[in-house]
Amino acid sequence: MTDTPSANLFKPLGESDPAVVGGYRLAAVLGTGGMGKVYLSYTPGGRPIALKVIRPEFSEDPEFRRRFKQEVHSAQRVQGLYTAPVIDSDTDGAQPWLATAYVPGPSLSHAVAQHGGLPLRSVLLLTVGVAEALHVIHGAGIIHRDLKPANVLLASDGPRVIDFGIARAADTTALTGTGVSVGTPTFMAPEQAAAGKVSPATDIFALGQIAAFAAIGSPAYGEGSSHAVLYRIVHEDPDLSRVPPELLPLVTRCLTRDPEQRPSLTEIIELCHELSPDALRQGEDWLPQAVAGSITERLRLPEPAKTPPPQPATAPTPTQFSPHNPAPGQPPAPGMVNPYAPTGFAMPAAPTQSAPGVPGPPPPLPGHAAHPTQGHHTPPPGYPTHHTPAPGYQTPAPGYQTPAPGYHTPPPVIHAPYVPPAQPKPKRTGLIVTGAIVGTLVVLGVIGSLLPDESGEDKGSGANSSGSSSGSSGGDNSSGGERKDPKPVSYKGIDITHSYEIMLADSPPRPVEGDDVAYGDADLYYVNYESSPSDTAIGTANGTLTLLNNSQKGSLETCRKETRYAKQIGLDQLSNGTQFCLRSDAGHIAVVTYRGKSGPNDASIYVSVDLTIWRNAEEPKDG
Structure with a gap:
């Protein structure tokens, strides 16, 4: 999501924004990041979700797609109290996307930019929550790689870590060298900035940076150009002069340059409890009142669209599902299904439309009047028959009015149901002979299976050559x-x-x-x-x-x-x-x-x- 705070939390969709993604109707724009754009949408049951659509530049890179698919599958296994779960995705579509649960809370970067640093208790609870999230993420075999204040959301009951592992998909794409920025240099670890090496200890370094940022309201390695910040991370010590003394032991250990000397997540949680003057318990009061007010703002969501998502242009019309029967003697209207046509078969074309070598419709049976519509099929049994006008009767011209009283309609000719002539039953001589042969073979097979072979073993214990794909x-x-x-x-x-x-x-x-x-x-x-x-x-x-x-x-x-x-x-x-x-x-x-x-x-x-x-x-x- 975007790092830039904005008073307009839910921006309306622009002309370039899609209306629907993966069946989800988009309601607003939540933010824009290095890899894509994030939208607000809703599940069919009305639950809000955050739907991230990947930028087209990345979608066209095959290696990115392969890695993105792997990382999304891995992220779906992460189910922690302090993570935003991935609930849906499409990694193979024209423009990949993934959807996570919507968290009604500001990012840490937004909260600090609007209200400054957090008090000690809030920082310790934040650190404990993010440490628990990393424990679950690492347990699923994922390294976050891009843990930063923008990827930590402040919910009413604790922090939520988002976008875990997704940045790995862009590590090897050619786009990272053409001005497309994915990672955030300010919160990288020295080994990540110098050689691109990452491990769970890389996320520990980022966690120490997050704790310092939440306490002092600015990055521990300062701000400026990416090259200047990366140089300081690799070669210089952080400026921790404004970090509260109670928090200093924790931050110092996490920001150790040697990855092997950094504390484990369990040690970080224990250290937070030791540093806190009061027992640490997550609750509704873990954030200052001003920051909690930002959560209330994010609960006032835009209304979901009342109309269903637009259907494809090829979607059938209602009349194609529930056609009305045409009037007697009239052909079906365009787009309607002939009620007389057998299910699964189309009506035969008129003789002039038959392809070469394809016979036209059969002539009428002797004693039966021809139907005025070419290709008419005999109604199925039980279907009510229609009256056919007598020979010579002319179909009224368009606009013809009902005849005056006293006018007699010509008597109808009613079609009798067609009964096909009885066919002689075929003789079953071949079937009888075949059955006799099969029965003989079965008897011989049973007798043969009871005879011992030369080795004295039953033939029923022989090897099955088709049981293995590896042959002998x-x-x-x-x-x-x-x-x-x-x-x-x-x-x-x-x-x-x-x-x-x-x-x-x-x-x-x-x-x-x-x-x-x-x-x-x-x-x-x-x-x-x-x-x-x-x-x-x-x-x-x-x-x-x-x-x-x-x-x-x-x-x-x-x-x-x-x-x-x-x-x-x-x-x-x-x-x-x-x-x-x-x-x-x-x-x-x-x-x-x-x-x-x-x-x-x-x-x-x-x-x-x-x-x-x-x-x-x-x-x-x-x-």
């Missing part, structure tokens, strides 16, 4: 009796790059790039969010994982017996030689042996694993 390496599936254990197949030194996935049915398994692997169909994937241990994991979207103890040896029997399971295993739990079981929903079982990860000088981020796979080792799960 697949398991032996029994069509009757117990399933035989398949032979294991081993693969050494498989390197799985960040956001790549493996399918156990492939022979050999080859890592391929996935799209939001954690919510796809990957048997095994690896994700690494900026090399942060808390956000780095090996996982499965199509099965379960079981981390084995040092005393356990990975085997088919061990994996079958284990009832413990997880969807992800953090890389901080693995060391060279650690094994875990993977049981895919498709019925494959594998022992994965972790062999290490890429070094700091490697061109890409990856992990190395060995795989021993038993394909089709158990029945696949439904769905």
